[in-house]
Amino acid sequence: MLKHPSNEQPGRATMTLDPRFGIENLVIPRNELAPDELPPDAAYQIIHDELMLDGNARLNVATFVTTWMEPQAERLMAECADKNMIDKDEYPQTAELEKRCVSILGRLWHAPDAVQATGCSTTGSSEAAMLAGLALKRRWQHRRRAAGAPVDRPNLVMGINVQVCWEKFAAYWDVEMRLVPMEGDRLTLSAEEAVRHCDENTIGVVAILGSTYDGSYEPVAEICRALDEYQQRTGIDVPVHVDGASGALLAPFVDPELIWDFRLPRVASINASGHKYGLVYPGVGWVVWRDAEALPEELIFWVNYLGDNMPTFALNFSRPGAQVVAQYYNFLRLGFAGYRRVHAYSREVATRLSARIAELGPFELLTHGDQLPVFAFKVRDEIRNFTVFDVSGALRERGWQVPAYQFPKNRQDLSALRVVVRRGFTHDLADLLIEDLRRQLPRLEKQHAPQHDSTTAAGFHH
Known part of the structure; x- marks a missing residue:
């Protein structure tokens, strides 16, 4: 315990x-x-x-998860609070809404057969990522056994900026994590580094569509091209999983020209958090595979003790159907144009807010909020009397939760603050944040020395 x-x-x-x-x-x-x-x-x-x-959830710019929904959606969630998502025989229409959501996502992500898309809802992106990782491992094992090769040393390649769920996946299912460290100005996984870490035991490469450290997209298309060339040279076929926890339900609407999804033949699966830029309260996630062949049949279990013989692929069993219903509400209510409007506004708020923070003087932007509506900034190197951790603590006095954190290997010299702009975070709230930051700066600038660093700061750990 x-x-x-x-x-x-x-x-x-x-x-x-x-x-x-x-x-x-x-x-x-x-x-x-x-x-x-x-x-x-x-x-x-x-x-x-x-x-x-x-804390006030609306003032929490640390979290990526949705903190505001329309009252009609909240009403639907309350009406469905007692429905068990797993019991598709008892709640067939809730199951139908889940199926429609998977089909919508399959079309949105250009699955070859979106009508019969292979996917499911989950409690969040962490579960979705683990299901996708299990499918990658099992497919690799099948290929290796067919070739008479050993299957005892699987590895998974990803940048060190991945979310902790991938560390859990590797630990729980005995897969070596090949974490590519950050170097210099490169804060995400590059195509060159992805290939350099691959070998015959690599079950896949994870590419992130929206890093939690700074909001930037990893170059999925470049990684796929590099792996195409790697296969031509070596004969080793390495699939790609796109961790689209945030970006997969944002990029299709505001970056339609960006090629990152199933239009790339090497992309085997995609996960997303419905409770992030899918605009649903926690917790709902989604995972979709390219086709039925990408999900090994033996990972799907059939149960008949809920009234009918039903398939299930999940790490848990019973869970509420309310969030799935709310996801379908958003898809129905907003449509493509509505999602584009909501996300374009968030990006507009993020880019304007980041520019105004840069104008204050003591801060340097690492990203601008022009990919995910998320940006990171640091205290300029020449400033020695306060740190990002002091800034975070000062803003907390006014109710703002602005995370300060140290970057991982090999950029542990870099510490930053991050702002996540979500639905419900308006230009007006951004103005209030700027004014509070401006109000606290004179006091911080009068300090003789920093009060906090990564070891003494309260609250946030990335």
Whole structure:
């Protein structure tokens, strides 16, 4: 069992119920079950009051996940909260909406047969990425066994900027992670480095459509071309998985000229987070394969104890159908033009905000928000009396959650702040962020020395 550090102070393991609920001097334990029931209003108020200590989600520019949806979507989610997504026999129309979403994504990503697209919903991109990784590993094993070759040393090539789910995949399923470090101004995976790390044991290359470190796209088409040439030289066929957690539900609408999806024959699978730029509350993800051959049949399980014989491919089993319904609501409600309008506005906010931060003087932009509506910036090298961690702490005083973090190997000398612009983050909120940043700068500039670094800063860890 995982152990978490306790924030409980001595003598605070219990609480006394407010007398306004008509129950005098009732002491309630915090960390164990109370002996008796509470009135529902009392239980609600206790939890409601504690949650007021959470940050304001709309002011959280660290997170990529959706923090605002239309009330009609929220109503649909509430109506579907009791529906189990896995039970397709009991909830056939919810299953139909999932199927339609997969078909929509297949068309959006140019799958060869979008009508019969092979894919499924998941609880998020982490699960979707692991399912895609399992398919890559199993296909590699089939090829190796057919050739009479050993299958005990699989590896997966990716940039060191990947999300932690890929580290989990490698650890859980015994796959060597071949992490390409950052070098100089190269903060993502390049085609040259991808090929250099491949060999006969490589099950695939992961290309990221939108790095969480700085919001930039990796060059998927260049990586595929380099792997085409690598196959011509060596005979080794290495597929590509596109981790489109953020970009796969943004690029098709605002970067239609960018070729990154199934139009590239080497792309075997794509994952996306519906709860990021798919505009749905957490948690829903999607994974789509190029075709049925890209998903080995033995990974699909059939169960008949829910009323019918149904296929399932997932790491979990029961999960709510509400987020899938909300995803279909967005697809139906916004259409292509609506998604383009929402995402174009977010990019407009991001690029304007990044330019204004650069104009303040002490900061240097690493990215501008012109790919993902996400940008990173650092404190200029000549400034010695405050750090990005001091800036993050100062903004937290005003309720803003702006993450400061150190980059990984081999750019651990670089620390940055990052701003994620999502639906609901408007020009008005951006103006407020700029004003608060401007308000805090005089105090920071008067410091004689930095107050925080990556080891002493509170809060965010990338």
